[in-house]
Amino acid sequence: MTKNNLNHGIIILLEFYPSWLALPREKRRELAGDLYSIIGKYSKNVKVKFFDADAFGDGTYTDFILCETSDLKMYHFMWEEIRDTYTYSNGYFKIKKVIMGVQNAYQKFEEEVLEMDSE
16 A cells, blocks of 8 residues: 555455356357456556355355455456456356455554554
């Protein structure tokens, strides 16, 4: 977190449908490549990590993504581009839930509003 920006942590729960799994793995890699290229375009502003969760989740999601950013505009633009992809728009996966928080936001409040020293 920089002095003037808040670092946002965002967890995106996804559900990949059987239609995705029915594709040959080579085709899945090709379609995933489109997604990775968009994510790479925004990598300066948005850090993205993928997690497979089929065997560990509660059945309401199959995968999740962890994003970190201090630039919500670039995060939003990344998702706008992802939503325009063939993979998303043809229903291979769906965003199930987004969980968002701000890293150490209380410290920013104490420093800027209460004028307390940094911890």
